[in-house]
Amino acid sequence: MTSLPPLSLSILGVEPLDEFIKEIADFIHHMIISRPNLPGNVEVEAKIGLLRERGGGGRLECPVLVETILRPEAIDCRFESNMTASQHKHFNTLLNKLKISSSQPGYASSSPLDYHHLYLVDSFYPSESNDRDKIRVTRDEKTGTVIECMRKIRLGDLNVYSPKRCADWRISVNLEVPVKQHPVGSPTHTRRKDRMSYSHEEFNIDLTQVTSSNPTGAPEVFHELEVEIARPELLLSTAAKRGDMDAPENERNAFDELIRAFVNNARILVRNANDSWH
Incomplete structure (x- = not known):
C-alpha cells in the first residue's frame, strides 16, 4: 500500500485565506468603525433560525450547494x-451534556463551559429619538431589580444560507446605548425570558424560551438560540488594531481570530440542528 507523503499547504507553502470568515470579519469591522458617535456597547450576535421567502413563507431556496x-x-x-x-x-x-463533559479531564478544549439559568423580563417603550428604536428595560424576574435600561440601534445584518443543514443563521451588529432615565408610561410589549446561558471563553451561547405579550393580543411563546461575543470592550479594542502595522502581529490579527472562533461556534450549532426545526 502506497502511503501519502507529507503535503505542503499550497505551492507557496501557506494556506489560502478563508474568504468566508474574512467577509464576515470585514462586515462586522465596517459596522463598528462606521457606527454612530454615541456612548454604548457594540453587540455582535449570531442567531440560529430559518431564512424564509417573503411571500409564500417556505424556506428560502438558492442555487448554491453549500453554506x-x-x-x-x-x-x-x-x-x-x-x-x-x-x-x-x-x-x-446537547449543551448540558457538553457542560458536563467539558469539566472532565482530557476534554478536547482546555476551557470548560460555565452555565447560568436566568429569568428576565424585558419591557419595551417608544423612543423619542426614532420611531424604529425602542427603549428596553430589563429586570430580574425574581427580584424586580433593573439590570439595564438601554436603546438598541440596529447597525446591520448578514444572512447565511445553509442548504445542507436544517437551519440557517444571521449575524446582527447593534449599538446598545444606555438610557439614564427610566421611560414613563406603559410598555408597548413585554418579553419574559427563561434563559439558559452557557459561556465558553469569549462567547455566550443563550438558549431562551420567550413569552411575548402585548396589551391587545394573547401571549406567544418562542424558542431562540444565539451566540454572542461576550466582551464588547475586547471586540472594540481588537477592531481598533486590526491591520495596524505598528501593532504586534498577534494584536493586529486578534480581531480576525475572534471572529473566526465566533463563526465556528455558530457553524457548530447549525450543524447540530436536527430535522424538527420546521
Whole structure:
C-alpha cells in the first residue's frame, strides 16, 4: 500500500485565506468603525433560525450547494429565529451534556463551559429619538431589580444560507446605548425570558424560551438560540488594531481570530440542528 507523503499547504507553502470568515470579519469591522458617535456597547450576535421567502413563507431556496453569505438586500427574504419546542429540548440536552463533559479531564478544549439559568423580563417603550428604536428595560424576574435600561440601534445584518443543514443563521451588529432615565408610561410589549446561558471563553451561547405579550393580543411563546461575543470592550479594542502595522502581529490579527472562533461556534450549532426545526 502506497502511503501519502507529507503535503505542503499550497505551492507557496501557506494556506489560502478563508474568504468566508474574512467577509464576515470585514462586515462586522465596517459596522463598528462606521457606527454612530454615541456612548454604548457594540453587540455582535449570531442567531440560529430559518431564512424564509417573503411571500409564500417556505424556506428560502438558492442555487448554491453549500453554506453561503447572502449579499444584503439582494434577496427578498425574512429571517425567523423561532424554533420548535422539540428543537429547543434537543439543544438543551446537547449543551448540558457538553457542560458536563467539558469539566472532565482530557476534554478536547482546555476551557470548560460555565452555565447560568436566568429569568428576565424585558419591557419595551417608544423612543423619542426614532420611531424604529425602542427603549428596553430589563429586570430580574425574581427580584424586580433593573439590570439595564438601554436603546438598541440596529447597525446591520448578514444572512447565511445553509442548504445542507436544517437551519440557517444571521449575524446582527447593534449599538446598545444606555438610557439614564427610566421611560414613563406603559410598555408597548413585554418579553419574559427563561434563559439558559452557557459561556465558553469569549462567547455566550443563550438558549431562551420567550413569552411575548402585548396589551391587545394573547401571549406567544418562542424558542431562540444565539451566540454572542461576550466582551464588547475586547471586540472594540481588537477592531481598533486590526491591520495596524505598528501593532504586534498577534494584536493586529486578534480581531480576525475572534471572529473566526465566533463563526465556528455558530457553524457548530447549525450543524447540530436536527430535522424538527420546521
